[in-house]
Amino acid sequence: MAYGVGKGLSSASNKVNPARSPNVDKSLNAIDDFLGSGYKKDYAPNGSVILKSADGTKQLRFDIDNFHGDPKGPHINVETFEPKYPGSPRNNKITNEHIYPKN
Numbered sequence: 787m788a789y790g791v792g793k794g795l796s797s798a799s800n801k802v803n804p805a806r807s808p809n810v811d812k813s814l815n816a817i818d819d820f821l822g823s824g825y826k827k828d829y830a831p832n833g834s835v836i837l838k839s840a841d842g843t844k845q846l847r848f849d850i851d852n853f854h855g856d857p858k859g860p861h862i863n864v865e866t867f868e869p870k871y872p873g874s875p876r877n878n879k880i881t882n883e884h885i886y887p888k889n
Contacts, residue, residue, distance in 0.1 A: 820844060820864070842877055843867050861886045 817837065824840035832853045838845040847863040849856070862885040867877035 817846065821846070856884075858884075858886050 821837055821839045821844055822841075826838050826840070828836045828838060830836055830847065832851070834850065834853070835848045836845055843866060845863075845865050845867075847865065849863060850860045852860045864881070864883040864885060865879055866881045868880055870876045870878055
């Protein structure tokens with residue numbers, strides 16, 4: 787399923803949901819801005835959600851269940867990639883930043 791600005795995660799009607807926290811809308815807009823239009827939703831083998839940019843150079847991995855036991859708890863991995871070589875369908879991970887949501 788592809789997502790993008792004003793679609794999918796942010797709001798099917800492209801309008802702010804008054805029942806939803808403004809922070810949720812800010813977060814969804816930040817996801818749209820980071821990944822760009824046409825990003826895809828996928829799942830890791832453990833069931834964690836992964837959102838991947840259409841060109842494969844960026845992704846967000848939601849390690850909410852903290853399956854690997856990070857001592858700081860559940861987190862979101864913000865990752866960037868570049869092709870192994872020009873034209874390669876395979877990528878090397880360049881960055882992997884962690885965001886720890888407040889409980």
